[in-house]
Amino acid sequence: MCIPWKKHIVAALLLLCLPLMMIGCGGGGGGGATSVVSGTATKGPIAGGLVSVYRLLQSGSRGSLVGSGTTEADGSYAVNVPASVTGPLVVTVTGQTGSTYLSESTGAAVPFTASESFSAVVDNFNPDVPITVSPLTEMAFQKLPLILEEKPGTITTEVLQSSIVAANAQVGALFNVTDILAPPADDQVYTAALMVIDQMVVDSKATGAVTDTSAVMTVLTQAIVEVDPAAPAYQTFVDVFTEAATEVAVDNPGAVTAAVGSITTQVTDPPPEPNFSDVTAPSVVTGVAATTYAATSSTSSVVLAWEAVTDNIAVAGYDVYRDGSKIGTSNSTGFTDPSVTSNITYSYTVVAFDAAGNFAAASAPLSVKPNQASLSVTVSGQLSNDLVSQLDLVAPAAPTGLAAVTAAISGTDSSVALSWTGSTDNVGVAGYEVYRNGVKITTVTTTSYIDPSVASGTTYSYTVKAFDAAGNRSSSSTALSVTPNQASLGVTVTGQVQTGP
Structure with missing residues (x-):
């Protein structure tokens, strides 16, 4: 053109x-x-x-x-x-x-x-x-x-x-x-x-x-x-x-x-613009809780979870703070702080926000002290020595909505861009494993992955599993069949041909 x-x-x-x-x-x-x-x-x-x-x-x-x-x-x-x-x-x-x-x-x-x-x-x-x-x-x-x-x-x-x-x-x-x-x-x-x-x-x-x-x-x-x-x-x-x-x-x-x-x-096909006239913030996050896991002899991970909040239009996400500094953003009601020093007390707060940029007040601070020696954790001043009660044995839900877009990269090869709907977990999802034809090809922390080079004209089966910080893995997503078609730059997805540009 x-x-x-x-x-x-x-x-x-x-x-x-x-x-x-x-x-x-x-x-x-x-x-x-x-x-x-x-x-x-x-x-x-x-x-x-x-x-x-x-x-x-x-x-x-x-x-x-x-x-x-x-x-x-x-x-x-x-x-x-x-x-x-x-x-x-x-x-x-x-x-x-x-x-x-x-x-x-x-x-x-x-x-x-x-x-x-x-x-x-x-x-x-x-x-x-x-x-x-x-x-x-x-x-x-x-x-x-x-x-x-x-x-x-x-x-x-x-x-x-x-x-x-x-x-x-x-x-x-x-x-x-x-x-x-x-x-x-x-x-x-x-x-x-x-x-x-x-x-x-x-x-x-x-x-x-x-x-x-x-x-x-x-x-x-x-x-x-x-x-x-x-x-x-x-x-x-x-x-x-x-x-x-x-x-x-x-x-x-x-x-x-x-x-x-x-x-x-x-x-x-852009997402619709938010209602920028909205000046009403979401409600304050409540129910913040933490579970810690030993990562090394001196470090631990902290898995946070909280109750969902409400908004006059819709909640867009949550910012997570450790000791007053933002360490990440989550679009779910969980977040994993991957590595902190054990035997030090940290203060976590969570702030909800909407698409118009309105922020709620911070949640009540949660004090967390990972204890490497005993694998116990001090939460809000209460020391729990019951290791079993801290073990997370619940796997995340299986990912859904797996979809693919292919792009020709040579006369014989294509890339496959995968995306899916995030899973839920009783504590928090830590990441996803991506499989091609039953073989794991990568691990990601987001809800998308680009398989950089596969042979065009060949059908591949992709699945995704979610896992949490405790190592629990979900069952596989529904398998997605993808056939990159070099001639038309289209892709066959679960039997339906999507024509490329």
Whole structure:
């Protein structure tokens, strides 16, 4: 399909607003105690970019500058800010003389000009958590003011923070990325999304009408205004994205192809936007309980479980905290902290949230002290020496909803992207084992897996088992038959042929 880039570029250039802020470098300034804002700026990696850290205004726009610096050759940055800086922040990376980014499509260093910038917004600055700045985080930054406009009444700090969470989650859901502020190198899907966006930029430059990322970023930011396949701006985004995704899949056979396929499916049929006018938080989590298991002679795992909560619309998930720091997010009523030091007391809390970014108050803290010597555990001050009572002998429920999407990676081979519905367990599911033709091929902690290379035209039987931290395994899921068909790029799934693009 021929993408009319010239038409999109003209619209982009008419609508694009690129105010330049002349900012001097020099970190947090003034001396005194400081904290460090750190992370990575990437499109590919942005080298020599100007990093500016701002407070965030209630409107969702940049406030006062609190620190600045420059990205390293690998895109990493570290900026000193006053230790008093907390709460919502914006990190903006702007091109300057000598700045470049590494194109994933061509492998070449490309100028990153003063007219180009990406921003990332965080709800509550934590110096221990790196902040990625990328085209996806720029989309969320542009979405934030639109979400705030839907909020009734006064925009409090809490409403601002919940809106930031919602904006980042909205973009993440669109691209199948769990956390757009986390390092892309840790997420194959995030990396694949950036590869497709880079190909979009390469395609737009091929027209000769633009020399930077501006046209593509306008297409992306206009698409996030209204995530609706019927909206013209969103349909333009789908057309351009799918064309670039096809090019990336052809040039990068294997796991990248499968990841690109999963993103394209999501972009083409996106999840509905949350009700951003919702300001009602879920109820507080109750019934938090813990069971510990010895992992080594000095470490233990802690398996947490709690009661489900209610919300006026729906609960989206739960954040889990240990000693006040978030250690993970769960979409079920359980979580496993895989490794802590034995004979030390930890305090766990759980916070429920909804799709609009509203957070409940934290649960009552639960004190847990894994005791390696006796395999006993102190929970809320009560020491249990009954080992049998702590043993979890109940297996998780079998996974359901196993489905597959295949993608051709060569003339004879294909990849198979599997997904399934998460299992439930009396304590908590620790992970899943994936089997092909009865042989275990991997273990994962998420509800998806990409089998990177199988022979096309051959039928394979896939099953999945869930297991918990105690080693209990569920029965196998219902077997799923998959026949990658190179000729049509289709797939036979339980007897039904699904035709590929």
